[in-house]
Amino acid sequence: MKDLIFFGKLIAFLSFTLGTVLLALFLYFEKSPDIGNLGFYFITSALVVNSLLFSVNAIAILIDKKHRIELLKTCGIMLFNIPIALLYLYIIIYAVELNSKF
Structure with missing residues (x-):
C-alpha cells in the first residue's frame, strides 16, 4: 500500500x-502550435493516468x-491538480484570444 501512496503522489x-x-514553453515560444499539440496529448494522457x-x-x-x-x-493531492489545470486552461485561452485580436 505504501507503493500506491508513493506512486500517487x-x-x-x-x-x-x-x-x-509545457505552459511556460507555450507562452515563451509565442503560442507554438507544436507545443500546443504536445500539451493537448499530455493533458489527454495525464487525465487517463x-x-x-x-x-x-x-x-x-x-x-x-x-x-x-x-x-x-x-487523493487530495491528486485532486489539487484540477483547479491548477483549469487555471492553466484559462491562461492559454486568454493568451490565444489576446494574440488573435491584434
Whole structure:
C-alpha cells in the first residue's frame, strides 16, 4: 500500500511539473502550435493516468483501513491538480484570444 501512496503522489507531482513546463514553453515560444499539440496529448494522457490511479486509490481507501488517512491525503493531492489545470486552461485561452485580436 505504501507503493500506491508513493506512486500517487509521484504522478500528481509529475503531472503538475510537466504541465507547468509545457505552459511556460507555450507562452515563451509565442503560442507554438507544436507545443500546443504536445500539451493537448499530455493533458489527454495525464487525465487517463491520473483518473485510473485516483480510482485505484479510492478503492484502496475502502479496503485498507490501516492506510486510509494517507490514501485520502494522496487523493487530495491528486485532486489539487484540477483547479491548477483549469487555471492553466484559462491562461492559454486568454493568451490565444489576446494574440488573435491584434
